[in-house]
Amino acid sequence: MDRIRIVGGRPLNGVIPISGAKNAALPLMIASLLTDGTLTLENLPRLADVNLLMRILGNHGVDYKIEGKRPGDQPIAGQIVHLDAANIVDTTAPYELVSRMRASFWVVAPLLARMGEAKVSLPGGCAIGTRPVDLLLMVLEKLGASVEIESGYVLAKAPSGGLRGADITFSKVTVGGTHTALMAAVLAHGHTVLHNAACEPEVVDLADCLIKMGARIKGAGTPTIEIEGVGRLNGARHSVLPDRIEAGTYAMAVAMTGGDVLLEGARPELLQAGLDAIVASGATVTSNAQGIRVSRNGGRILPVDISTAPFPGFPTDLQAQFMALMTRAGGTSRITETIFENRFMHVQELARLGAHIKLEDDVAIVEGVEKLKGAPVMATDLRASVSLVIAALAAEGETIVHRVYHLDRGFEQLEQKLNQCGASVERIASGS
Numbered sequence: 001m002d003r004i005r006i007v008g009g010r011p012l013n014g015v016i017p018i019s020g021a022k023n024a025a026l027p028l029m030i031a032s033l034l035t036d037g038t039l040t041l042e043n044l045p046r047l048a049d050v051n052l053l054m055r056i057l058g059n060h061g062v063d064y065k066i067e068g069k070r071p072g073d074q075p076i077a078g079q080i081v082h083l084d085a086a087n088i089v090d091t092t093a094p095y096e097l098v099s100r101m102r103a104s105f106w107v108v109a110p111l112l113a114r115m116g117e118a119k120v121s122l123p124g125g126c127a128i129g130t131r132p133v134d135l136l137l138m139v140l141e142k143l144g145a146s147v148e149i150e151s152g153y154v155l156a157k158a159p160s161g162g163l164r165g166a167d168i169t170f171s172k173v174t175v176g177g178t179h180t181a182l183m184a185a186v187l188a189h190g191h192t193v194l195h196n197a198a199c200e201p202e203v204v205d206l207a208d209c210l211i212k213m214g215a216r217i218k219g220a221g222t223p224t225i226e227i228e229g230v231g232r233l234n235g236a237r238h239s240v241l242p243d244r245i246e247a248g249t250y251a252m253a254v255a256m257t258g259g260d261v262l263l264e265g266a267r268p269e270l271l272q273a274g275l276d277a278i279v280a281s282g283a284t285v286t287s288n289a290q291g292i293r294v295s296r297n298g299g300r301i302l303p304v305d306i307s308t309a310p311f312p313g314f315p316t317d318l319q320a321q322f323m324a325l326m327t328r329a330g331g332t333s334r335i336t337e338t339i340f341e342n343r344f345m346h347v348q349e350l351a352r353l354g355a356h357i358k359l360e361d362d363v364a365i366v367e368g369v370e371k372l373k374g375a376p377v378m379a380t381d382l383r384a385s386v387s388l389v390i391a392a393l394a395a396e397g398e399t400i401v402h403r404v405y406h407l408d409r410g411f412e413q414l415e416q417k418l419n420q421c422g423a424s425v426e427r428i429a430s431g432s
């Protein structure tokens with residue numbers, strides 16, 4: 001398995017282009033199942049999760065074409081992909097594929113809405129606590145589907161006249177539940193209202209794309225979303241929104257190592273809670289039409305308490321990275337995780353680099369230390385791995401991060417982006 005070697009202690013200076021958001025790209029690709037027209041997605045990031053989802057969609061009969069690069073294109077410009085689901089040949093999503101990426105479970109909604117049935121393996125994905133799908137199944141049942149679980153598979157069937165609009169209240173804010181409801185209700189008969197819907201920018205991006213495909217949706221980005229079902233959707237062209245988690249991750253890296261970096265294409269309104277915390281830690285953040293600029297020149301990092309929350313709160317997907325930053329703060333900070341239990345697997349790995357962190361239930365108490373020192377560490381999940389990279393960039397000496405396939409799931413060209421700003425990050429291929 002590939003490893004990454006990082007020699008720390010260098011400030012970051014320069015420009016980092018921000019890729020299309022993984023968490024928007026995945027539901028957008030899945031939405032292609034809703035139409036027999038062609039859905040063209042621009043700014044699609046080159047990621048292992050995107051490639052795996054192409055395979056999963058291919059298995060259902062989706063034809064995809066990736067446009068070649070044109071002369072003059074930026075080296076890190078996103079891909080343009082045409083997805084064509086005119087002929088759905090299989091409504092089963094098998095265990096071998098779905099178990100590798102939780103988001104692929106969401107195919108259940110468009111398959112059910114368009115084909116009237118779906119058989120989808122219960123999901124796998126990042127090991128960050130139990131992640132049930134009860135609310136997603138609740139949505140399908142509310143829309144009139146029958147849902148059974150048999151041998152690890154969800155079997156969902158629409159009633160003979162198709163799905164019917166409904167009034168749906170989420171007991172907990174769920175991004176996947178909201179995506180599922182949107183993709184099922186757009187083709188249901190009649191009116192659907194979602195209460196306590198997720199307000200994440202990726203939900204808005206999906207709704208915007210569905211609207212371009214002919215869906216009738218109002219209120220995406222607020223807790224109440226209204227959907228008027230239509231008989232069919234058409235193809236469309238849509239550009240994936242920039243990745244706020246990638247932007248926040250690099251912003252935290254700069255806040256930790258010092259330096260001055262422009263996060264090109266990043267949008268501050270997608271990341272305000274994260275940026276506020278970075279500013280409170282003593283870094284300078286400004287934004288303009290090009291993106292977000294983060295700098296910190298000297299001075300100790302200040303301790304900041306944060307608590308994760310659904311959007312517009314502090315994102316759980318930046319919790320590990322912020323904890324890395326806080327390991328070198330001049331004082332003690334408290335980091336509370338409210339979305340996922342067991343999302344503190346990075347704590348023991350950060351400790352290998354010299355961090356002082358104590359866990360009390362869902363709170364990590366981080367006592368800042370003067371210095372971190374390089375060490376071998378193990379990536380455990382996507383966001384945890386990148387928190388180790390950030391910490392290693394600011395540590396003295398060499399860190400080897402093992403199991404970097406987690407990083408490849410969600411960070412496009414991580415080494416190149418960091419190295420062009422002066423970092424020393426090198427991939428060591430397995431076997432060498």
Ligand code: UD1
Nearest residue numbers: 023103130131132133134135136174175176177317339340
């Ligand atoms: C998405 C993101 C993930 C992010 C998370 C929260 C993608 C591909 N993944 O994951 O990166 O960390 O949102 O912002 O977009 N829950 C239930 N029952 C359900 C569904 C969820 O109890 O049926 C709970 C979960 O266990 C969790 C909370 O709801 O405690 C939020 O999860 P959810 O928003 O659904 O996360 P995902 O959509 O899986």
